[in-house]
Amino acid sequence: DAEITQSPRHKITETGRQVTLACHQTWNHNNMFWYRQDLGHGLRLIHYSYGVQDTNKGEVSDGYSVSRSNTEDLPLTLESAASSQTSVYFCASRAGGSYNEQFFGPGTRLTVL
Amino acid sequence: EDQVTQSPEALRLQEGESSSLNCSYTVSGLRGLFWYRQDPGKGPEFLFTLYSAGEEKEKERLKATLTKKESFLHITAPKPEDSATYLCAVQGGTGGFKTIFGAGTRLFVKA
Numbered sequence: 092d093a094e095i096t097q098s099p100r101h102k103i104t105e106t107g108r109q110v111t112l113a114c115h116q117t118w119n120h121n122n123m124f125w126y127r128q129d130l131g132h133g134l135r136l137i138h139y140s141y142g143v144q145d146t147n148k149g150e151v152s153d154g155y156s157v158s159r160s161n162t163e164d165l166p167l168t169l170e171s172a173a174s175s176q177t178s179v180y181f182c183a184s185r186a187g188g189s190y191n192e193q194f195f196g197p198g199t200r201l202t203v204l
Numbered sequence: 205e206d207q208v209t210q211s212p213e214a215l216r217l218q219e220g221e222s223s224s225l226n227c228s229y230t231v232s233g234l235r236g237l238f239w240y241r242q243d244p245g246k247g248p249e250f251l252f253t254l255y256s257a258g259e260e261k262e263k264e265r266l267k268a269t270l271t272k273k274e275s276f277l278h279i280t281a282p283k284p285e286d287s288a289t290y291l292c293a294v295q296g297g298t299g300g301f302k303t304i305f306g307a308g309t310r311l312f313v314k315a
Contacts, residue, residue, distance in 0.1 A: 122301070124303075126305075131307060133291065133305045133306055133308055134248075134291070134293075134305040135305075136302060139302065141301075181247050181248070183247075190235040190236035190253075190255070190295045190296075190301070191236075192238055192250040192253055193238075193248075193250070193303065194250070195240075195247030195248045196247050198245070198246070198247050
């Protein structure tokens with residue numbers, strides 16, 4: 092069965108360190124998204140990609156970057172981790188070309204000390 | 205500004221006590237409204253898509269409806285296993301293909 096996976100599931104890091112969260116999907120979807128989820132804010136879009144070599148900023152992109160070198164993967168990098176980036180991060184994918192639902196990964200809980 | 209507001213923030217029900225969750229939105233040119241269920245420690249799971257006012261979708265004890273300004277998720281005779289956070293999301297307006305999520309309603313069903 093097709094799926095979307097994230098790794099690691101839990102990560103503790105220190106302020107100022109670079110961190111990369113992995114996202115891998117086997118749906119062969121063109122569209123991929125990164126969200127963060129915090130109490131009271133719901134899901135907020137960090138970055139998204141509509142295909143290989145395409146990346147776009149979402150509403151809370153400061154301090155984050157992504158790259159898309161193939162269809163399956165969209166890694167999220169925190170250039171210099173800050174305590175404000177402590178959150179739960181979700182990756183999602185969606186078939187492109189129309190207004191379709193998204194399929195979400197299990198999430199990564201990141202703590203920045 | 206495109207916006208999605210869900211109410212109530214939390215809802216506590218007895219098993220069998222039917223109720224509704226509300227999702228109000230301000231999006232010009234709605235293309236799709238989505239309902240997701242999220243269990244603790246997991247990613248959201250897709251439930252329904254509604255595309256136009258008057259449309260209804262059903263799945264087991266859940267029924268989603270859509271008007272021009274809001275959507276309702278009706279839960280009939282809920283069971284404890286229906287306890288979860290329910291998220292509403294929209295596509296359209298200035299966001300185009302991007303999805304805007306509400307903060308969710310946490311539902312607790314007591315046996």
